Amino acid sequence: MNKTATLRQILVVTDGCSNVGISPVAAAALAREQNITVNVIGVIDRDEMSEQGEREIREMAKAGGGLSDIVYPAQLSQTVQMLTRKAMTRTIQHVVHQELKEILGDSSVVDLPPEKRVQVAGMVDELGERSHLDVVMLIDTSSSMKSKLKAVQQAIHDFSISLRSRSGTSRMAVCSFPGKQKHLDVRIPWTEQVDKALQLGSNLTMSGVTPTGPAIVEAITLFEHVELPAHLADHYRSPVQRNQDDEGLLQDHVF
Template structure:
């Protein structure tokens, strides 16, 4: 079974989207492009509310990912746990699909406990050897300001955890909303985060939370994952960006 490349968008937010396209629709679009969308709600005193909790859940479901709502002190651990769980689930889906093609639906259901353990071991092995790319999108709406120190620590700890994998791991950190765009890339693709404090350098907090547009722009961060033509045209018109022959937005690909 060939080595996989697992692509994830991880959203860290504390509120509801209030600008641009539906984040649920954007997450579904990411899933169509082979990118899993995970969401972590960071709250204090249950401030996320029913509407925010529902949106977080719907984004993750549409993006084929997982979600959790945590206090700032739990963020670092949750980032690592959610990423690993989503990675394992994706590999399970790939392995099950290939086994069904080889063995057939009924044969797969009839696997002995020993064979099932072998499959589980294969999933774990693939999880360690696969290439993992994670684009972390950090909400910089005004209410997130007191939580950014926890976000910085989570980024640092997550970077360390990625180094323990045997497979290639890369991460990128982006802020939304950006200064001139929906998304600002503060740490381009890297295998090691050295300066997590970069996310607060010259940071301007905003009242907007354009989660949907941020997800759409994040899709173009991944090599060989183009935006659909109609969206690429829309974003090129909005930001006067140029597009290469393959349909990628050049200044969003690293």
């Protein structure tokens, strides 16, 4: 197995419930249908998250074929890294299991003796490390997130270091929602390195709107393998193209 796979993920960072547009669970299912995994991290302050918010986060990740966790701002950096890595191995594991099923017939990998499974794990790990990874970070910047944005910025920077440390190539893009005109604003187009100068707070829309579902739908359009209606393609793809001309590196990207 010498193929290098491309893995696509959307990572949603939010602190509560979506309250407008398409259900985020449905949007996550839509992403999964296009081979994009959706991971969700809920960030809480001192206050606990509502049961409804917790359920939405869990269900979004489940529908998106990804993982979820609810953490305090201080744990955010580590959680982003862990969740992404685990979701990657899960995706590859799934593919490997499918292939093995074809060889092994009805029995699955779980029916293999542990020593063999250890070998399969080694192979999955190897594939994961070398695969190409595209991640869109989708940041909730509704007013309640204000106190957590510093930790989010830190996590974005930290995540870019983790991505650079991989053997395989990786790209990330950062979007925030709600956007000024659309449901989402692309804050950092596809890049291999995120500069620390990113300021998420300066564009805070103080509305109470949290369009998590619509934002996920729009984030899907950032992945080039998805075919888009013309107007959406113009809206999202062109800045990406331009950016790739200067080697995808953004410096002093202050909004």
